[in-house]
Amino acid sequence: MNIPNSEKIYIYERENKRCFYCGKNLKYRQITLDHYIPKSKGGTKEVFNLVLSCRKCNKLKGNRIPRDYEKRIISLFQQAFGDGMIKSEKLIIPREDLEEQILYIDRIEYIEPNFVFQSKYMRFYIKNNTIERIILLGRKYED
Numbered sequence: 001m002n003i004p005n006s007e008k009i010y011i012y013e014r015e016n017k018r019c020f021y022c023g024k025n026l027k028y029r030q031i032t033l034d035h036y037i038p039k040s041k042g043g044t045k046e047v048f049n050l051v052l053s054c055r056k057c058n059k060l061k062g063n064r065i066p067r068d069y070e071k072r073i074i075s076l077f078q079q080a081f082g083d084g085m086i087k088s089e090k091l092i093i094p095r096e097d098l099e100e101q102i103l104y105i106d107r108i109e110y111i112e113p114n115f116v117f118q119s120k121y122m123r124f125y126i127k128n129n130t131i132e133r134i135i136l137l138g139r140k141y142e143d
């Protein structure tokens with residue numbers, strides 16, 4: 001898996017150096033990164049879809065999709081955005097509106113070919129840790 005070191009270190013620190021599944025303390029050289037939504041189910045290597053895992057847990061989890069995936073992925077995405085790990089330079093909406101709407105994301109619209117999140121007013125298309133496109137929904141931004 002080709003994950004830049006900066007992202008690996010971010011995930012390592014984010015999880016407090018512990019296996020996401022069993023809580024075991026891990027040295028950096030012991031870690032593996034698990035696709036929370038598995039690759040085989042369309043999960044990509046976004047920082048918010050990768051969790052720190054010991055080898056054993058990674059193997060045990062295999063290709064299963066965790067039941068709480070939607071809530072978990074949204075929360076990891078919101079955290080990654082807050083931590084400056086998600087790029088959004090080309091967007092035309094004001095930064096503070098973007099920050100607010102990201103906190104309002106309440107569902108994953110779909111996963112393939114990229115992650116699409118949705119709040120009441122916006123739909124966010126994410127690829128390579130970048131918000132590539134936003135579609136405005138409803139009336140708030142039409143005026």
Ligand SMILES: [Zn+2]
Nearest residue numbers: 019022054057
């Ligand atoms: Zn573990």
